[in-house]
Amino acid sequence: EAQVTQNPRYLITVTGKKLTVTCSQNMNHEYMSWYRQDPGLGLRQIYYSMNVEVTDKGDVPEGYKVSRKEKRNFPLILESPSPNQTSLYFCASSPGPQYYGYTFGSGTRLTVV
Amino acid sequence: KQEVTQIPAALSVPEGENLVLNCSFTDSAIYNLQWFRQDPGKGLTSLLLIQSSQREQTSGRLNASLDKSSGRSTLYIAASQPGDSATYLCAGSNSGGYQKVTFGIGTKLQVIP
Numbered sequence: 001e002a003q004v005t006q007n008p009r010y011l012i013t014v015t016g017k018k019l020t021v022t023c024s025q026n027m028n029h030e031y032m033s034w035y036r037q038d039p040g041l042g043l044r045q046i047y048y049s050m051n052v053e054v055t056d057k058g059d060v061p062e063g064y065k066v067s068r069k070e071k072r073n074f075p076l077i078l079e080s081p082s083p084n085q086t087s088l089y090f091c092a093s094s095p096g097p098q099y100y101g102y103t104f105g106s107g108t109r110l111t112v113v
Numbered sequence: 114k115q116e117v118t119q120i121p122a123a124l125s126v127p128e129g130e131n132l133v134l135n136c137s138f139t140d141s142a143i144y145n146l147q148w149f150r151q152d153p154g155k156g157l158t159s160l161l162l163i164q165s166s167q168r169e170q171t172s173g174r175l176n177a178s179l180d181k182s183s184g185r186s187t188l189y190i191a192a193s194q195p196g197d198s199a200t201y202l203c204a205g206s207n208s209g210g211y212q213k214v215t216f217g218i219g220t221k222l223q224v225i226p
Contacts, residue, residue, distance in 0.1 A: 033214075035216075040218065041218070042202070042216045042217060042218040042219065043202070043204075043216040044216075045213075045214065088154075090156060090157065092157075100162070101145065101147045101159055101162040101206075102147065102157075102159065102204075102214070103159065104149075104156045104157040104158075104159075105156055106155060106156040107154070107155065107156050109154070
């Protein structure tokens, strides 16, 4: 089944403890992106990647890192999480957003205390 | 900078009613417009994708239109059912070298049996 898989689905952590949220797609998509969703603010792009080793900042990149060493994986790294990073995170992929739109993962609900 | 607005923020209708959800955008240089459905705490499911060269797309009881000149898209749902209850989001993809995508905050739809 073609899908975008995120792990974990739920995560509670403490301030400052490094964490990684994984994202993997099995559709050979070149484009991948991370979003966070907050009430009243909608989805905001954190980082995106056009291909392996090609990443760039979205609208809200502060406090996040990403890497794209393999085409299928695009992990989101929080080096020192803070409470304002408590949010619902989504990974998405596309063969090319211009023509094909996006496929989203099921989301990761992160709580930083 | 693209801005996407969805009005109303919430809508409640009786089962069987036909309804229209609205999406407006400020930048007409749009590659495509995608409509998603999101169930509470879940990921986004793509419903329809309209390319900039198209005027509308249909899938079952859903019909989405795109009018670039007026900066508007509509999602028409025929014969609404309680299972249609969800939040509906639109997202516009613009040029910019990296396929910038801007989401609306969504319209929360409740279909009452």
